[in-house]
Amino acid sequence: MARQMDLPPGPTAVAGGTAELLADADRDGSWMLLVNDTPQSHVDLEDPTHLEFEYVRRIGHVLDLAGEPGAALDLVHLGGGALTLPRYVAVTRPGSRQRVVEIDQPLTDLVREHLPLPRGARIRVRADDARVGLAALHPASADVVVCDVFAGARTPGHLTSAEFAADVHRVLRPGGVYAANVADGPPLRFARGQVATLRSLFRHVCLLAEPGTLRGRRFGNLVAVASDAELPIEDFLRRCARDPMPARVVYDQELDRFAGTALPVHDAEAVASPEPPEGVFSR
Numbered sequence: 465m466a467r468q469m470d471l472p473p474g475p476t477a478v479a480g481g482t483a484e485l486l487a488d489a490d491r492d493g494s495w496m497l498l499v500n501d502t503p504q505s506h507v508d509l510e511d512p513t514h515l516e517f518e519y520v521r522r523i524g525h526v527l528d529l530a531g532e533p534g535a536a537l538d539l540v541h542l543g544g545g546a547l548t549l550p551r552y553v554a555v556t557r558p559g560s561r562q563r564v565v566e567i568d569q570p571l572t573d574l575v576r577e578h579l580p581l582p583r584g585a586r587i588r589v590r591a592d593d594a595r596v597g598l599a600a601l602h603p604a605s606a607d608v609v610v611c612d613v614f615a616g617a618r619t620p621g622h623l624t625s626a627e628f629a630a631d632v633h634r635v636l637r638p639g640g641v642y643a644a645n646v647a648d649g650p651p652l653r654f655a656r657g658q659v660a661t662l663r664s665l666f667r668h669v670c671l672l673a674e675p676g677t678l679r680g681r682r683f684g685n686l687v688a689v690a691s692d693a694e695l696p697i698e699d700f701l702r703r704c705a706r707d708p709m710p711a712r713v714v715y716d717q718e719l720d721r722f723a724g725t726a727l728p729v730h731d732a733e734a735v736a737s738p739e740p741p742e743g744v745f746s747r
Contacts, residue, residue, distance in 0.1 A: 472578040478570040480615070485546075485578055491516075495579055497546040499571070502617055505546030507579050512551035518709050519645055519685035522672040523610060524552055525703040526643040526689055529696045530608045536560045540606045540635060542594035542623070543613035544568075546575050547587065554585035563606075564589040565597030595622050595631070604637045611644040618736040619647065624658060625734040629665050629690075639693035642666070647737045649683030654737055656726035658688055659719060664728040666690035670697060670715035671722070672704055678712055678722075683740050 472485035472495070481500040488494035493510035496503055506516035515521040527549065531537050536559035541550055544566030553560050562585075566572050569591035581587055590597050594613045609632050613623055622628060632642050642662075648655040655671075662669045669690045677684030689695060697715055704711040714722055 472574070476570075476574055478574065479568040480571065483571050483574055485574070488516075495546070497575065499545075500616065504614070505548050507546045507548055507551065509579060512548075512555045512582055515548065515552060517548075517685075518674065518707065518711070519687055520548060520612075521707060522687045522704065522711055523549060523612070523643050523645070525672070525700060526641060526687070527553055527608060527610075528556065528703075529699050530641045531557075534558075537607040538605065538637075539563070540598070540601065540609045541565070542598060542609065542611040544572055544575075544589055545612070546579060547581065547589075549610060549612075550587045551582055551585070554582045554587065558584070560586065562587045563601070565592050565594050567591065567593050594620075595628055598628075598631050598635060601635045603634050606635050607637055607640050609636060609640070609642045611642070614647075615736070617647075617740050618738070619645070621734040621736045622731065624654075624661070624729055624737065625731045626661050626664055626728045627731045629661055633665050633692075636691075639691065641693075641695075642688075642690045644688045644690075646671075646686045646688050647683070647740065648686065649677075649738060649741065650680035652678075652680055652722075653726075654735075655686050655688075656723050657729045659723045660726040661728040662688055662690040663723070667692045668695045670695055670700065670713055670719060672700060672711050672713055674709060675712050678714065683738075 475482045475484045484498045486496045494508040497505040508514040515524045539562045541564040544564040550562045646655050646658050673686035676682050700713045
């Protein structure tokens with residue numbers, strides 16, 4: 465596996481503010497990327513299959529189950545950060561072609577200089593807005609699209625609409641899978657709208673999330689999964705139950721109840737995800 469070549473600098477100016485790479489004192493060879501003092505990514509250079517953040521581990525389950533085990537796939541990552549998931553796929557699905565759209569070029573330069581990618585990783589990073597980069601991709605060119613984009617601590621509104629989701633659908637191959645990080649807190653109005661939006665375009669949708677977040681007890685990250693093919697719900701259930709912080713899988717009638725009367729969100733009324741309460745994602 466690749467290793468860091470030198471010690472990263474201290475706080476560094478990037479397009480989105482200030483970024484810093486901090487060594488993980490509890491795990492050798494691991495680094496935390498902070499942007500404006502908010503933990504944004506965690507990378508284990510010794511073992512890229514280690515996914516520290518709970519919601520990232522849940523997206524990892526989606527990637528593991530998106531095709532035959534170990535088979536190479538074509539993936540699009542909207543939002544790059546420290547390239548945690550592209551590193552994971554490069555090791556778990558060797559030969560996969562991965563395209564990353566990350567608007568912050570100085571951030572990407574910092575990460576690539578100090579946290580080298582695994583050898584042989586086929587990862588291309590394009591500096592662009594996620595929606596613009598998505599629109600430039602060919603129809604039916606990806607097996608998986610992952611969206612994990614934040615401006616500050618919020619997902620931009622133009623990445624939450626039905627028009628955006630329709631372009632994701634266009635880029636996916638038949639049976640392809642979309643996974644999105646949805647950050648929300650009580651009363652989960654934003655997450656309900658995202659479920660309604662995805663269900664207006666995809667035949668099958670589910671949510672993977674920590675029970676307290678689903679009950680509206682705390683702010684957190686829900687992973688929305690969508691596809692025109694049936695989702696591997698039983699496999700999701702088993703994997704999420706074994707996680708250090710077990711998650712629930714919400715689907716079918718339970719997802720009907722969760723969405724309630726929420727309607728699909730369109731560009732005209734799309735807003736950014738809610739601002740997390742002070743201290744939720746702080747350093």
